[in-house]
Amino acid sequence: MLLGIDEAGRGCWCGALFAAGVACPELLAQEFSKQGLKESKKLSRNKRFEWAQRIQAHKDIQNVVVGKSAQEIDAKGLSLCMQEAIQEIVLSLPQVLSVCVDGNTLFKLHFPHLKSFQAVIKGDDKIPQIAMASILAKAQKDLEMLELDKLYPEYGFAKNCGYGTKGHILALKKYGYTKEHRHSFKLKPLIDRND
Numbered sequence: 001m002l003l004g005i006d007e008a009g010r011g012c013w014c015g016a017l018f019a020a021g022v023a024c025p026e027l028l029a030q031e032f033s034k035q036g037l038k039e040s041k042k043l044s045r046n047k048r049f050e051w052a053q054r055i056q057a058h059k060d061i062q063n064v065v066v067g068k069s070a071q072e073i074d075a076k077g078l079s080l081c082m083q084e085a086i087q088e089i090v091l092s093l094p095q096v097l098s099v100c101v102d103g104n105t106l107f108k109l110h111f112p113h114l115k116s117f118q119a120v121i122k123g124d125d126k127i128p129q130i131a132m133a134s135i136l137a138k139a140q141k142d143l144e145m146l147e148l149d150k151l152y153p154e155y156g157f158a159k160n161c162g163y164g165t166k167g168h169i170l171a172l173k174k175y176g177y178t179k180e181h182r183h184s185f186k187l188k189p190l191i192d193r194n195d
Helices: 026-034 045-057 070-076 078-092 128-151 166-175 188-192
Strands: 002-008 017-024 062-068 098-102 116-120
Touching: 002 078, 002 128, 017 078, 017 128, 026 128, 045 128, 062 078, 062 128, 070 078, 098 128
Parallel strands: 002 098, 098 116
Antiparallel strands: 002 017, 017 062
16 A cells, blocks of 8 residues: 655645645555546646545545644744654554655655655656545645635635735735735745836
């Protein structure tokens, strides 16, 4: 059994970072792929929600989602937050001995109990368990931003998901930061531009 790990919201200006881990047998992972499972960016929000529900409801799939708030990111930095999230996921599924993380870094982590621990560039395209993890992480990020959109409709979070769009920059210029924004991100030069 393989545990795939991916995140959503690393580059967002607002809200939490979510990391997810999904472990399941290889045959089941291949079956999901045949049924149209893709990494989260290739699915609409509604499709992501549908897939997330299927993944979390399946009795043979183990999953963990960890959130790191904007306040935690500001206090510790993104790398440490990612490191902690991966650690929480791996240690919460101690019986799974093979782990693949999407991306090009293992954040200097080491787990003596694992047989294999590797970073896979574009892993969400190559490994179904990582694709599943990407869906769970992104669905959680979507849910958070839909909630924040209700609280702060002027920022357009339902559309921009907290990322640095032109509309988001204009809203920051006009209304300033919310308590959900990441104050450690150096946005001032962008906000001060006149284009």
